[in-house]
Amino acid sequence: MKQRDIVSMPADEVQKLLENGRKLQLATINPDGTPHLVSMFYGMRDGRIAFWTYRASQKARNLARDPRVTCLVEDGDDYFELRGVQVNGVVTRIDDLAGVTAVGKLVASRMAGQDAEVLDDYVAHAAAKRCAYLVEPRRVLSWDHRRLL
Template structure:
């Protein structure tokens, strides 16, 4: 079933609000990370490094939750549940796009620098359920 995000949820995701990404550790306990997120259609994209706990968790179990809220009005929020897939961030293009949404045009240059040798991956979240008061707006 395809979930279509409403305009309020889209506006939250299109603004530079930090989000909390929750995955499942091997023992079933939750693992949460503050992340930057962008939207591509109704899918959500997060950039991370290969080998980080959230990436390892998602490779093993793609179930994910992401909560985003308006910094000026923290009671306006959306919790998005879904499944995630992982792919390599070729040329770090997604990392740069995300950094520029949060930091401004041209600010993503350092995120595009691969000289550190780290492999960046894209976490693509396909929503299956949207909760919170932004989802009802």
């Protein structure tokens, strides 16, 4: 058996890590082909990664030109604790205020913990300047180095 087969997580563990995570690294593609990599708070909607950003941000401009993304959610500090999920996919953009606000609330709940009501005013104000995205997965990779022990 290959080490890759040993460390890969089953689908339910992948979903659990994504549902329990708070931040991800998001890579989009700059006009010159280089990666644009940022850390983002995110939420989950219907099993898909959801995030929002300002309409004029570099990532929004990149995604308007090329909707491909790579998202990385990881956990652990030491080598034998490391686990992660990488999602390669394309985004669907959400522009309507209700849709953007709904994603903003998902993201805010990750930022503030379970009680996101403290951020309701922030979400309502920020939604007018933002767009939101859902990631349609094309390839999902996972690893859990705890399986090596």
